[in-house]
Amino acid sequence: MKKVGEPAPKTRLLRAAAALLAESNGEPVSTRQITEAARVSAPTLYHHFGDKEGLFDAVVAEGFSEYLDGERSLPTSGQPIEDLRMHWDNHVQFGLDHPHLxxxxxxxxxxxxxxxxxxxxxxFLEEVLARAAEAARLVVSPHEAARSMLAANIGVTLMLIAEPAAKRNLELSAMTREAVISAVATDSEADPVTDTEGTPSVVVAAIALNAALQSSHPDQLSSSELKLFLEWLQRISSRSGS
Incomplete structure (x- = not known):
């Protein structure tokens, strides 16, 4: 029998499955474990999710939807590098607020x-970084920058989750964030076209033009011309060619 103020069975199943998966250390989680933790019967699980795998898929989908909604709801400051910092911090906070998920x-x-x-x-992060590229703030492509930033962001968040809450040092996140940003972006105070950190100005300009063309789809060029031009810009933007 449902208690007053208690979440609905479907919600309890989602929460129980998320907690059990997070605590399983890679071991299988049984239907019985989930239903006992959620205080529901197996038919209730089947009614809402079809089977156990359907429930697991729903756990991940719901968690990611909540995370992405939070990311997309963040305001745009008009300063691409500040936006990157904001998205990084939001990612870490989501992990600390919902560790099991x-x-x-x-x-x-x-x-x-x-x-x-x-x-x-x-x-999603690549979309955010494309704005930084258009502003001539990236020294690598948005794709390369997104992979680097997300890998570091996830790693820091997992490390902080593993630490006792009372001993968490959020400065670790800030230090890592700034190190990654400095590796993929130009100094916001510097002239982006005359980069002083070792990246040729032509590379920064090519990355900016590449991002601008892909977002604007100019009609002055045919599709084949645009494709060829973007290929040239991609070659210039590549670090291996710098």
Whole structure:
């Protein structure tokens, strides 16, 4: 019988599954464990999710939807590098606020198998970084920058989750954030086209033009001309060619 103020059975199943998955250390989680933790019967699980795997899929999808909604709701400051800092901090805070959910989303890594949530989070971050590229603030492509930033962001968040709350040092996050930003972006106070940190100005300019063309789809060029031009810009933007 449902207690007054108690979440609905579907919500209890989602929460129980997320907690059990996070605490499983890679071991299988049974239907019985989930239903006992959620205080529901197996038919209730089947009614809402079809089977156990359907429940697990729903846990990950709901967690990522909540995370992405939070990311998309952040205001744009008009300063691309500040926006990157804001998204980084929001990512860390989401993990600390929802540790079990975060571990299900980003912590269940298997060799040679990339979680779909990681790819989706990376795609969103690449959108944010494209704005920095258009402002001539990136020294690598948005794709390369997104992979670097997300890898570091996830690593820091997992490390902070593993620490006792009373001993967490959030300066670790800030230090790592600034180190990654300095590796992929130009100093916001410097002239982006005359970069002083060792990246040729032509590379920074090519990255900016590449991002601008992909977002604006200019009609002055045919599709084949645009494709060829973007290929040239990609070659110039590549670090290996700098």
């Amino acid at each position: 975060y571990l299900v989303m980003f912590g269940n890594i298997r060799p040679e198998r990339r979680p779909s949530m990681v790819a989706s989070a990376e795609a």
